Amino acid sequence: MVATDVLRGVHYSDLKGQYNPSFQSEKGVSANANPALSLSPCGDTELVKKVTTVGFDADDTLWHNEQFFKLTEARFAELLRDYAETDHLMERLVAAERRNIGHYGFGIKGFMLSMIETAIDVTEDRVPGRIIREIIEAGQEMLSHPIELLPHAREAVEAAADTHRILLITKGDLLDQERKLAQSGLGDLFDGVEIVSDKQTPVYEEIFTRHGDGAAQALMVGNSMKSDILPVLAAGGWAAYVPHGLAWALEHADPPESHPRYRELPDLGELAALLQQV
Numbered sequence: 001m002v003a004t005d006v007l008r009g010v011h012y013s014d015l016k017g018q019y020n021p022s023f024q025s026e027k028g029v030s031a032n033a034n035p036a037l038s039l040s041p042c043g044d045t046e047l048v049k050k051v052t053t054v055g056f057d058a059d060d061t062l063w064h065n066e067q068f069f070k071l072t073e074a075r076f077a078e079l080l081r082d083y084a085e086t087d088h089l090m091e092r093l094v095a096a097e098r099r100n101i102g103h104y105g106f107g108i109k110g111f112m113l114s115m116i117e118t119a120i121d122v123t124e125d126r127v128p129g130r131i132i133r134e135i136i137e138a139g140q141e142m143l144s145h146p147i148e149l150l151p152h153a154r155e156a157v158e159a160a161a162d163t164h165r166i167l168l169i170t171k172g173d174l175l176d177q178e179r180k181l182a183q184s185g186l187g188d189l190f191d192g193v194e195i196v197s198d199k200q201t202p203v204y205e206e207i208f209t210r211h212g213d214g215a216a217q218a219l220m221v222g223n224s225m226k227s228d229i230l231p232v233l234a235a236g237g238w239a240a241y242v243p244h245g246l247a248w249a250l251e252h253a254d255p256p257e258s259h260p261r262y263r264e265l266p267d268l269g270e271l272a273a274l275l276q277q278v
């Protein structure tokens, strides 16, 4: 596996081999089965809207993640209960995360630093070293927590890999995401892995163009309206929202209910059926 610095993250290019032009037919996406080709007026063959590439979000789409943040937040509140009410503490913590995201990026390390900063703030610089130590230990435990796949995750990835080019597209701490992907046992199924610093429309456009046939022929699956759905729709792609239940305040956005390329799925078990339709 060759790591290459690309754009704003790292990608592991072509885990299943370099792209080749016969990819579609090899993987069962043929013009006969589901028309992907049409003739332009001048007779040239051109691709139309058929989805050829599927991007999967990782955290809380394929495996549990947010629940570990929520547990750590509860532990953080307990550590500081002599100094701040829980609601107030959480407001301060979210404000710190929001303030710091442009400096630290997404992930556990930035979360640890925002907890430490919040602890210093709410104690007016009097936070005991013991509490700082416990915050760091809580973060280190998160960084070593075993992966637990969400229901239908493996079957959904395997089924998509049989019919489409599939990518893992995630943000967060590089080492932590690599660790989780390795532990998940799903790594070899992906044609490409992109660990990016933020998931915005130009990032998706670049990834789906480099690995696939552009955003218009890509579908992104994820649990974050803000990071997985809206920027992909803005790029001209399809997006399947799979709600997780637990959500991080910074990922909130309203659903684009009437968008023609937006779908909501109750779980990943419905993905294969959707991929037959688009």
Ligand SMILES: [Mg+2]
Pocket: 057, 058, 059, 060, 061, 222, 223, 224
């Ligand atoms: Mg997610």
